[in-house]
Each structure stands twice: as C-alpha cells, then as structure tokens.
Amino acid sequence: MEDQEAQTRRRQNAPLAMAPEEFRQAGHELVNQIADFLAGLEQKPVTTGEQPPAVRAALGNNSLPAEGSAASGILAEAAQLLFHHSLFNGHPRFWGYITSSATPIGALGDLLAAAVNPNVAAFALSPVATEIEQQTIRWIAEFINYPVSCGGLFVSGGNMANFVGFLAARKAKAAWDIRKDGLQSRNSRLLVYCSRNTHTWIQKAADLFGLGTDAIRWIEPNEEQQLDLSLLEQQIADDRAAGFTPFLVVGSAGTVGTGTVDSLSGIAGICRKNNLWFHVDGAYGAPAAGLPECAALFEGLAEVDSVALDPHKWFYSPLEAGCALVRDPKLLQEAFSFHPDYYNFDGTGDEPPVNYYDYGMQNSRGFRALKVWLGFKQAGRNGYIQMIRDDISLSQKLFSLIQATPELEAVSQNLSITTFRYVPQGMANHPDENYLNKLNEALLNHLQVAGEVFVSNAVISGKYCLRACIVNFRTQWQDLEALVAIAIREGRRLDAQLRQDSTNS
Numbered sequence: 001m002e003d004q005e006a007q008t009r010r011r012q013n014a015p016l017a018m019a020p021e022e023f024r025q026a027g028h029e030l031v032n033q034i035a036d037f038l039a040g041l042e043q044k045p046v047t048t049g050e051q052p053p054a055v056r057a058a059l060g061n062n063s064l065p066a067e068g069s070a071a072s073g074i075l076a077e078a079a080q081l082l083f084h085h086s087l088f089n090g091h092p093r094f095w096g097y098i099t100s101s102a103t104p105i106g107a108l109g110d111l112l113a114a115a116v117n118p119n120v121a122a123f124a125l126s127p128v129a130t131e132i133e134q135q136t137i138r139w140i141a142e143f144i145n146y147p148v149s150c151g152g153l154f155v156s157g158g159n160m161a162n163f164v165g166f167l168a169a170r171k172a173k174a175a176w177d178i179r180k181d182g183l184q185s186r187n188s189r190l191l192v193y194c195s196r197n198t199h200t201w202i203q204k205a206a207d208l209f210g211l212g213t214d215a216i217r218w219i220e221p222n223e224e225q226q227l228d229l230s231l232l233e234q235q236i237a238d239d240r241a242a243g244f245t246p247f248l249v250v251g252s253a254g255t256v257g258t259g260t261v262d263s264l265s266g267i268a269g270i271c272r273k274n275n276l277w278f279h280v281d282g283a284y285g286a287p288a289a290g291l292p293e294c295a296a297l298f299e300g301l302a303e304v305d306s307v308a309l310d311p312h313k314w315f316y317s318p319l320e321a322g323c324a325l326v327r328d329p330k331l332l333q334e335a336f337s338f339h340p341d342y343y344n345f346d347g348t349g350d351e352p353p354v355n356y357y358d359y360g361m362q363n364s365r366g367f368r369a370l371k372v373w374l375g376f377k378q379a380g381r382n383g384y385i386q387m388i389r390d391d392i393s394l395s396q397k398l399f400s401l402i403q404a405t406p407e408l409e410a411v412s413q414n415l416s417i418t419t420f421r422y423v424p425q426g427m428a429n430h431p432d433e434n435y436l437n438k439l440n441e442a443l444l445n446h447l448q449v450a451g452e453v454f455v456s457n458a459v460i461s462g463k464y465c466l467r468a469c470i471v472n473f474r475t476q477w478q479d480l481e482a483l484v485a486i487a488i489r490e491g492r493r494l495d496a497q498l499r500q501d502s503t504n505s
C-alpha cells in the first residue's frame, strides 16, 4: 500500500494546485501584461479582420496535451493569443452592435469572484455574495427610478433577462396553473404583443416556452418608429373577440436598431385597462432613464411589471451581466421556485434568506453582481450619469456633423445610436436605392474587417445604413471625426470600384 506521506505529497502537488508563490508570480505577470494591453489599446487595430483559417493556424492544431505545463507560461501564451487575434470592444473606435467598453475594475472583480467562487444559488453557499447581489439590484432600480422594492436577479444577458420577464408574465397572467398543467390544457392561445422593431429574443421566448412564434402579434411601428398604440389596442380587442388570451405586451426602451423608446406610459395605460402584463426590454437603453434630461422619454417606466436590462451594455460591465427586475418580488418567485427535499436552504434565523435558485432559470450561479457593484462604487451615480450623458451627446454631435457633410446622409439619432449612409456626389437628388444599399453594404463589410473603426448596420425604411452605437467611455470626438472621414474615403473608393465592375461586366 502507498504510504500516507506519499499520498500527502501527491495531493499537495496535485496537477491543478498552485503553491502560493507560484500563484503570486503568475498573477502579477498576468496583471502586468493586461495593464500593458489596456495602455496600448488605442494604438491597436480594432480588429485584425482575420478569417477562421488564419485564427486556427495561430492557435495550432495540437490534440489534447497528455501532460500539463507550468501556469505562467500558458497564461502568457493565452494572453498573446487574445491580444493578437481579438476584436477589441474596449477600443475607443468600437461602436458596433451594443457591446460596451468593459470597466477595468470589472476585470479585477471577475478575478476576485472566481477566486472566492461563491455559488450564488443559495444564501448558505454565498452569504455576502447574495447580499451584494441584492444590493446591486436595488442600486440598478434606484438608478433607473424603478421601485427599489422590486425583485430581481443577475442573468447572463439581455435575452435571458427578457425570458425572466416573459416567464413571470406567463405564470402571473394565465388563469390556470400553467406550471403544473402546461399550455396544452387550454385551447385558448396565449398571445404576446410587441412592435416589429422588437429584438429577436421574443421569437426565441415564444418558441422555447411553448407558445410558438405565431403567438406573437407584431404591431407595425408608427412614424416615430414607436409601437403604435391604436393598432395595439385594436389588435387586443380583435383577439379577445376571437377567443384568444392576450397576456403580455412588450415595449422597447431603446430598440436595438435605432434606439427608439416606445411610449411606456401609453402602453402602460392599455395594459392596465386590459389586465395585461407590461414588460419593458431596456437591455440597451434603460440606464439612460437615470439621466434627469431623459425623464420625459422614459415616463411610465416606474409602473411597468418587469424590466430587462443589460449591465454589460450601458453600465459598461465586462460580459456577461444581464439583469431582470420584477415589480412584485412575489411574482418573480412564483414563476420559478421549486422546493426539492434535498435542499436545506430555508435558514434558521427570523428572516428567511434569499436563495436565488428560487428566482430564475439557473441553479448553480456565479457571482456576476460583483463586477457591476464595483463599477457603481468606483463611479458612483454621478460618474455613470456623466459617462452615459457623454455617449449621448457624442452621438448627437456625430449626427449633426453627418448632416453637414455632403456625401453622407444622416438617417436617425436616438439615445446614443446614430445611423447614416454614404451617398455619392450627385446622387442625393435621384437616389438609386438598390445601388445605395449595395454600396453601403459593401462599405460596412469593408469597415468591419479593416480595423480602423467598427460600426454595424441597420435597415431603416428599406435603407441599408451604417450604425454607430456609442456605449464606450473611451470614445472621444476625434474618433468620430475619423469615422466620418473614413466613411467618405472608403465610400468613394467602393463607389468607383462598383461602377467599374458594372462597366466591365
């Protein structure tokens, strides 16, 4: 038999164990590399634009190593791979989709969270982490002027946060025990209402949670691109008359394409009258509700039944951090809780603890709240207001510059999203829409791999547009002036090339 000492030695040298000095050294080296990376970020291209084979070649095609290697070497290797083959959404010239520059303190927070590794499923497994999560939820509610008595939790992102609101609504508004009897037990179909501009999560939700995508009533937006209130009311009435069961209206507080905020107080009134759940998808825009100058735009938000928002967007947290808020915490719990007899999490004190497995889809949960909590403590409410305000005013200034620039057409500006397109000289008065769409798509495809700037696209009333969404505390005005100059330079070049191609063909 193996003697006890040999076994002890083996466990102390377990392949994944790190002696304190080794950890300290590897960690310090890594932090130094990250500090240099962040300091040099703006000198790098936004993306290498490499295609999959090139990235795969850099990674190497080795099979699983049979034997391990020393931590500091492989960490340095991983850092080099990431620093040289990534798209940097922390770059001052990244404005694609809705991905923010991530806070450096959030990166350190994730390291700390992983090191202590609380399982924020149950209070007993994560005492202080559970309390920090609750405090962060309250601070988010406070920031956007939503009742702090709400329930809520962190999830991986906006899709999941919206799913939480959807499921809370389904449970609360179905007149039968839907969690036990399921959807099949009733032949009156549950229906959800939203504008055409709603993010694609709604299709996933209708599909995944058994309603089917035909249960979505797409309401055409009005001229301001907002959910049209009279069409909404009419559709609900028609569906009721036809024997359907409307249960949920989804409003957008910042649509993903153009940043439009629906009339929240208008929709809230219709929901109240019809006894429907009102969920707001604020994944992108809800943080702007914390700015005094945006109060009118978000009027009605405090009344809604649930809100989804995404700290990894406009609270600048590193991925992943989504957050769902439900006005009545009881209704959140009722949508998700089960109490298996192998759980012993009720506590023995006077006040029952919060066990987050009872409030959402996950069981074991990481400590996502920490990086967000640290950001709030570092910047404070006023720091956040300043950063969000700067993003919005830079976006407005960009729109004005584009309006004043002959070869560019400014198309829309809401919150911190500006859309525009390149229109060759002489074409503004007789636009060939097909050609312009083709040209602007080519322009976008070029910009997304060239690495000078990064924008994404939106199709607005049939116009293929470039779209800059500024959720980036590193962006400065000269970065946006550069975007305008680059769009014109590349627009001209591609226009000449496309005309040449069509002459040759």
Ligand SMILES: *Cc1c(COP(=O)(O)O)cnc(C)c1O
Pocket: 098, 156, 157, 158, 159, 160, 162, 199, 201, 252, 254, 255, 256, 281, 282, 283, 284, 310, 322
């Ligand atoms: C980003 C976004 C989502 C999805 O959020 P993820 O974090 O990507 O899951 C949903 N709705 C809107 C309005 C968004 O902007």
